[in-house]
Amino acid sequence: MNLNMNSVETLVAQIQGLSGSTSDVNHLHTLLKQxxxxxxxxxxxxxxxxxxxxxxIHSLGYxxxxxACTSAPISKEQASELVLSVGRFINLCxxxxxxxxxxxxxxxxxxxxxxxxxxxxxxxxxxxxLTALQKLQYSSEQLTTLHPDFLLLCxxxxxxxxxxxxxxxxxxxxxxxxxxxxxxxxxxMICIGQKKFSKALELLHSVxxxxxxxxxxxxxxxxxxxxxxxxxxLGQFSSSFPKYTSSVAQRxxxxxxxxxxxxxxxxxxxxxxxxxxxxxxxxxxxESDKNLGLVKQVVSSMYKRNIQRxxxxxxxxxxxxxxxxxxxxxxxxxxxxxxxxxxxxEIYATINQKDGMVRFLEDPEQYKTxxxxxxxxxxxxxxxxxxxxxxDMDEQLSCDPLYxxxxxxxxxxxxxxxxxxxxxxxTV
Amino acid sequence: xxxPFPSIFRQITEAAKGxxxxxxxxxxxxxxxxxKLHPLVIVNISDHYTRIKSQSLPPPSTPxxxxxxxxxxxxxxxxxxxxxxxxxxxxxxxxRGRTVEIFNSFELLxxxxxxxxxxxxxxxxxxxxxxxxxxxxxLGWYSTGSDAQESDMQIHRDLMDINESxxxxxxxxxxxxxxxxxxxxxxxxxxxxxxxIPQLIFVQSxxxxxxxxxxxxxxxxxxxxxxxxxxxxxxxxAAHLTGIHSAIKMLNSRIxxxxxxxxxMQKGDIPCENSLLREVSSxxxxxxxxxxxxxxxxxxxxxxxxxxxxxxAMFTNCSSTMNELVDKFNTAYDRHSRRGGRSAFI
Numbered sequence: 126m127n128l129n130m131n132s133v134e135t136l137v138a139q140i141q142g143l144s145g146s147t148s149d150v151n152h153l154h155t156l157l158k159q160x161x162x163x164x165x166x167x168x169x170x171x172x173x174x175x176x177x178x179x180x181x182i183h184s185l186g187y188x189x190x191x192x193a194c195t196s197a198p199i200s201k202e203q204a205s206e207l208v209l210s211v212g213r214f215i216n217l218c219x220x221x222x223x224x225x226x227x228x229x230x231x232x233x234x235x236x237x238x239x240x241x242x243x244x245x246x247x248x249x250x251x252x253x254x255l256t257a258l259q260k261l262q263y264s265s266e267q268l269t270t271l272h273p274d275f276l277l278l279c280x281x282x283x284x285x286x287x288x289x290x291x292x293x294x295x296x297x298x299x300x301x302x303x304x305x306x307x308x309x310x311x312x313x314m315i316c317i318g319q320k321k322f323s324k325a326l327e328l329l330h331s332v333x334x335x336x337x338x339x340x341x342x343x344x345x346x347x348x349x350x351x352x353x354x355x356x357x358x359l360g361q362f363s364s365s366f367p368k369y370t371s372s373v374a375q376r377x378x379x380x381x382x383x384x385x386x387x388x389x390x391x392x393x394x395x396x397x398x399x400x401x402x403x404x405x406x407x408x409x410x411x412e413s414d415k416n417l418g419l420v421k422q423v424v425s426s427m428y429k430r431n432i433q434r435x436x437x438x439x440x441x442x443x444x445x446x447x448x449x450x451x452x453x454x455x456x457x458x459x460x461x462x463x464x465x466x467x468x469x470x471e472i473y474a475t476i477n478q479k480d481g482m483v484r485f486l487e488d489p490e491q492y493k494t495x496x497x498x499x500x501x502x503x504x505x506x507x508x509x510x511x512x513x514x515x516x517d518m519d520e521q522l523s524c525d526p527l528y529x530x531x532x533x534x535x536x537x538x539x540x541x542x543x544x545x546x547x548x549x550x551x552t553v
Numbered sequence: 554x555x556x557p558f559p560s561i562f563r564q565i566t567e568a569a570k571g572x573x574x575x576x577x578x579x580x581x582x583x584x585x586x587x588x589k590l591h592p593l594v595i596v597n598i599s600d601h602y603t604r605i606k607s608q609s610l611p612p613p614s615t616p617x618x619x620x621x622x623x624x625x626x627x628x629x630x631x632x633x634x635x636x637x638x639x640x641x642x643x644x645x646x647x648x649r650g651r652t653v654e655i656f657n658s659f660e661l662l663x664x665x666x667x668x669x670x671x672x673x674x675x676x677x678x679x680x681x682x683x684x685x686x687x688x689x690x691x692l693g694w695y696s697t698g699s700d701a702q703e704s705d706m707q708i709h710r711d712l713m714d715i716n717e718s719x720x721x722x723x724x725x726x727x728x729x730x731x732x733x734x735x736x737x738x739x740x741x742x743x744x745x746x747x748x749x750i751p752q753l754i755f756v757q758s759x760x761x762x763x764x765x766x767x768x769x770x771x772x773x774x775x776x777x778x779x780x781x782x783x784x785x786x787x788x789x790x791a792a793h794l795t796g797i798h799s800a801i802k803m804l805n806s807r808i809x810x811x812x813x814x815x816x817x818m819q820k821g822d823i824p825c826e827n828s829l830l831r832e833v834s835s836x837x838x839x840x841x842x843x844x845x846x847x848x849x850x851x852x853x854x855x856x857x858x859x860x861x862x863x864x865x866a867m868f869t870n871c872s873s874t875m876n877e878l879v880d881k882f883n884t885a886y887d888r889h890s891r892r893g894g895r896s897a898f899i
Contacts, residue, residue, distance in 0.1 A: 336882075336886060369879040371887060492854060492857045493850050493853045495853065497853075497857055498857060498860065501860040501861060501864055505860065505863060505864050508867045508868060509867060511871060512870055515871060515874040515875055518878060519877060522881045522882060523881065525885055527885045528882075528884060528885035531884050531885055532881075532884055
C-alpha cells in the first residue's frame with residue numbers, strides 16, 4: 126500500500142489531534158498499532174514528518190515514526206544525526222505517553238545505544254539513557270530493560286558515578302530475568318570500579334543466588350568476580366551457598382570456576398609468596414576472563430588482611446616488625462600501608478614517627494551522638510518498610526496455586542491429625 | 554527511665570493552670586484564699602462514691618431469665634434506675650496564712666431525717682486523726698452531685714462551729730468524655746445581700762492540685778486500672794507505654810496551647826500581658842533541668858541502646874519472614890530440590 130500525501134497529512138493531523146487527554150492517547154495508540162505495516166514499509170519516507178510534530182506533546186506519534194525510521198539500517202554518517210535527534214526526543218518526550226507503548230520506546234532506546242556504540246562514543250549516550258530510564262519507570266523500584274543498557278554505557282564511558290546513582294535504589298519489581306542478571310552484573314562491576322566493594326558483593330551475590338532454571342553465562346562470570354570481591358572485601362570466602370540459591374547454580378557453578386577456588390585456598394594460607402606464585406602460574410586464565418586487575422587487587426588486599434590480623438594480637442608494634450610479619454620489603458612500605466588503611470577506616474591506629482611504633486586502638490565510636498540516632502532511626506524505617514513488603518510477598522506466595530499444589534502433594538499420606546477434611550492432594 | 558520528665562510535666566501543668574486554662578478561671582470568691590487540693594482527697598471521694606453505688610445496686614438477674622425475656626422490653630425483675638446516691642464526708646488539712654491545703658478526707662454518715670451529718674462519729678474520727686496528724690484541722694466537708702443544692706447549706710452551717718468558714722468540695726460523678734478538667738469544685742460560703750436579705754450562698758473558688766512524690770506514685774498506682782491477672786510482661790509493658798504515650802500527648806497539646814497563645818500575642822490579636830509572659834519565660838527557663846555534658850552522653854547512649862534493641866527486634870522479625878518466604882519459594886519453584894524422601898511437617 127502506497128503512502129500518498131493525503132494519508133500522510135491525515136496521519137499527522139490525527140497525531141496532532143489525538144495527543145490531548147489519556148483517552149485520546151489510547152485511541153491514537155490503537156490507530157497507530159493498526160498502521161504497523163504501513164510504518165514498516167514506508168519507513169524511509171517518514172523522516173520529514175518528524176519536523177511537523179512536537180516531541181513533548183505528540184510523544185506517542187513521534188515515537189512510532191521514530192521507531193520506524195530507526196528500524197532501517199543506518200550508515201555511520203547518519204548515525205550521529207540520529208543520535209542527536211533521538212537524544213532530543215528522549216529529553217523532551219512526555220512520560221505518560223511513552224508508557225502507553227513501552228516496547229516501542231525500548232526498541233528506540235536500544236537502537237540509540239547501538240548507534241552510540243557504533244560511533245564509539247558511549248559518553249554521549251549516558252545522559253539520554255538516564256532520562257529515558259527515569260521516564261519509563263513507574264516507580265524507582267521497578268527494573269526496566271533499559272537499566273542494563275544504561276549501566277553498560279556507563280561502564281564503557283567510565284563514568285561510574287552516574288551509574289552509582291541508579292544503583293542506590295532498591296529494586297522490587299523485575300520484568301525480565303535477563304535484565305536482572307545483567308543489571309546486577311554490570312552494577313557489580315561499576316561498584317568494583319568505584320571501590321565500593323560491599324555493594325558490589327551484594328549485587329554479585331544477587332546474580333549468583335537468583336532463581337534460574339538453567340545455568341547462564343552471566344551467573345558464571347558473576348560467580349568468578351564474586352569470589353574475588355569476597356576475598357578483597359571480607360578476606361575469606363565460603364563456598365557453601367545459602368539455601369535460597371537455585372539448585373542449578375549450586376550444582377554447576379563451581380565446575381566453571383576451578384582456578385578461582387584454588388586461589389581461595391592459597392589465599393587462606395596467608396603467605397604472599399605462595400599467592401603470587403599461584404597467580405603467576407594461572408595468569409592466562411585470569412587474563413582471558415578479564416579479571417587480572419581484580420586478582421592483583423586480591424594480592425594487595427592480602428597485606429591488609431595480615432595487618433588486620435596483627436591488631437588482634439598486639440597493642441603496639443614497631444613498623445619493622447610489621448614489615449617482617451607481613452612480608453613487606455621495608456618499614457617505609459609498612460608505614461604507607463598502615464597509613465592508607467587508617468585513612469580508609471579499615472583500622473584504628475596511631476603511628477608514632479619518632480620511634481616507629483604503631484599503636485592499635487579500639488573503635489572510637491561511642492554511639493552517643495545525634496547523628497547516630499538519625500542513622501539508626503532511618504535504618505529502622507527502612508527495615509519496617511522491607512518487613513511490610515516481605516509480609517505481602519509471603520501472603521501472595523501462600524496463595525500461589527503452584528505452591529499450594531506442591532505443599533499439598535508433599536504432605537504425608539496419613540497425617541498427624543488424621544482423617545480430617547483437608548484433602549491431601551490439591552487438584553489445580 | 555528518664556527521671557526529670559515527671560517533674561517537668563507537673564511544672565508545665567501548673568503553669569498552664571496558672572494561665573487560667575483550668576475550668577475554674579471565673580472565680581467569684583473574694584476571700585482571697587488560695588486552695589490546694591491533694592489528689593488523695595479526690596481518689597477517696599471517688600472511691601467512697603463508687604463503693605456506695607455498687608453496694609446499692611440490686612443483684613443482677615439470672616442469665617436464664619434475662620435471655621428468656623429476649624430483652625425486648627425492660628425486664629420486670631429489675632427495678633427502675635435509681636438516682637445516684639450521695640455520699641458525704643469531711644476534708645481535713647492545714648491552713649497557713651492565706652493558703653489552705655487539703656490533705657486528706659474521711660467518710661461520714663448522713664442522717665436523711667435530720668439532714669445533718671452524724672456529729673458524734675465526726676468528733677471521734679477527728680480525735681483519732683488528731684493523734685496521727687496533729688497539724689490537720691477539719692477544713693470542711695465533701696459530697697457528690699452535679700451542683701450545690703439548698704439542703705447543703707444546712708450541713709454547711711452545722712459545720713461552722715468547728716471551722717468558721719468551712720469548705721464544700723463537690724465531686725461530679727457523671728462521666729463526661731468531652732470534659733477535660735477535673736469534675737471537682739470547691740465552694741466557700743459568703744454573706745451576700747440578695748433582695749435586701751443577707752444570705753449565705755455558695756461561691757466557687759479556684760484551686761490547684763498539689764502533690765508530693767510519694768503520694769503521686771501511690772495514687773498513680775491505685776488510679777490506673779491494671780489487668781486483673783497481672784498480665785504478662787508484654788501487656789504490662791504495653792499498658793505502661795500507653796500511659797506514657799497519653800501523658801506525652803497531653804503535654805504536647807498543652808504546650809501547643811501555650812505556643813498558640815504566644816503566637817497570637819506576638820501577632821497582636823491578644824493584648825500583651827506581661828505577667829503571663831513572665832510566667833511562661835520562667836517556665837522555659839526551668840526546662841533544661843539538667844544541662845551537663847554527662848547527662849547528654851548518658852541520655853544519648855541509652856536512647857541509642859533502645860533504638861538498637863528495636864532495630865534488632867525488627868531484624869529478627871524480618872529474618873523469620875524471609876526464611877518462611879524462602880522455604881515456600883523453594884517448595885513451589887525449585888524443581889530439583891527434595892527429590893524423594895519425605896518432607897517435614899509444614
